Amino acid sequence: NSKVIQTPRYLVKGQGQKAKMRCIPEKGHPVVFWYQQNKNNEFKFLINFQNQEVLQQIDMTEKRFSAECPSNSPCSLEIQSSEAGDSALYLCASSLEQNTLYFGAGTRLSVL
Amino acid sequence: AQSVTQPDARVTVSEGASLQLRCKYSYFGTPYLFWYVQYPRQGLQLLLKYYPGDPVVQGVNGFEAEFSKSNSSFHLRKASVHWSDWAVYFCAVSMSNSGTYQRFGTGTKLQVVP
Numbered sequence: 381n382s383k384v385i386q387t388p389r390y391l392v393k394g395q396g397q398k399a400k401m402r403c404i405p406e407k408g409h410p411v412v413f414w415y416q417q418n419k420n421n422e423f424k425f426l427i428n429f430q431n432q433e434v435l436q437q438i439d440m441t442e443k444r445f446s447a448e449c450p451s452n453s454p455c456s457l458e459i460q461s462s463e464a465g466d467s468a469l470y471l472c473a474s475s476l477e478q479n480t481l482y483f484g485a486g487t488r489l490s491v492l
Numbered sequence: 493a494q495s496v497t498q499p500d501a502r503v504t505v506s507e508g509a510s511l512q513l514r515c516k517y518s519y520f521g522t523p524y525l526f527w528y529v530q531y532p533r534q535g536l537q538l539l540l541k542y543y544p545g546d547p548v549v550q551g552v553n554g555f556e557a558e559f560s561k562s563n564s565s566f567h568l569r570k571a572s573v574h575w576s577d578w579a580v581y582f583c584a585v586s587m588s589n590s591g592t593y594q595r596f597g598t599g600t601k602l603q604v605v606p
Contacts, residue, residue, distance in 0.1 A: 384535070386535075413593060415596075420598065421580065421582075421598045421599040422598055423582075423595075423596035425593040425594075425595070428593055436592075436593060471535055471536070473535075473536075479524050479526075479541075479586050479592065479594065480538060480541060481526075481536075481538065481594065482538070483528075483535035483536040483537070484535050485533070485534050485535045486534075486535050
């Protein structure tokens with residue numbers, strides 16, 4: 381069973397508000413991924429880190445989204461100004477090697 | 493660009509019957525392929541993974557999948573479905589480099605009936 385911990389499980393925000401979610405990867409896993417899963421089960425890769433450094437990120441992430449993975453602290457994903465279209469399940473996954481991902485249960489964001 | 497297609501949004505099978513969930517991939521080169529399962533209100537759990545080698549891979553809970561380069565497919569199979577297999581199944585593909593993100597299909601919802 382995965383030991384990736386995501387908090388909070390549910391997050392409700394108004395449009396324009398900040399939304400912040402956290403992820404504790406499995407111990408010893410140097411790579412962390414963030415994905416957005418919408419209601420149509422479409423997955424969108426947002427960003428990934430190796431240790432504290434960004435490996436890849438999409439354009440959307442560069443604008444309203446920010447993320448970090450500081451050493452000895454949970455990783456975080458923050459939306460600066462939430463929009464209705466941001467309502468989704470945000471999944472964090474960690475990886476030790478060879479692309480095997482271990483997912484947390486996700487943070488379900490609802491933007492009203 | 494690499495992608496996966498799961499052509500069946502929903503599959504219904506009888507408990508005890510065999511199962512095949514389809515996955516077609518589009519990739520230039522040698523793909524790494526994965527099947528995940530998602531139960532309600534949970535994250536994704538890895539069922540099995542294919543790295544270049546034996547085309548038939550065994551996974552957890554009696555699942556297996558077969559890689560076919562000629563058909564660009566990676567179908568998931570199970571000989572006898574249990575009611576607890578009721579879930580959404582996702583196929584994913586990635587490049588060979590460690591740390592490269594995986595691209596997911598839109599899932600197949602499996603319903604198990606008595």
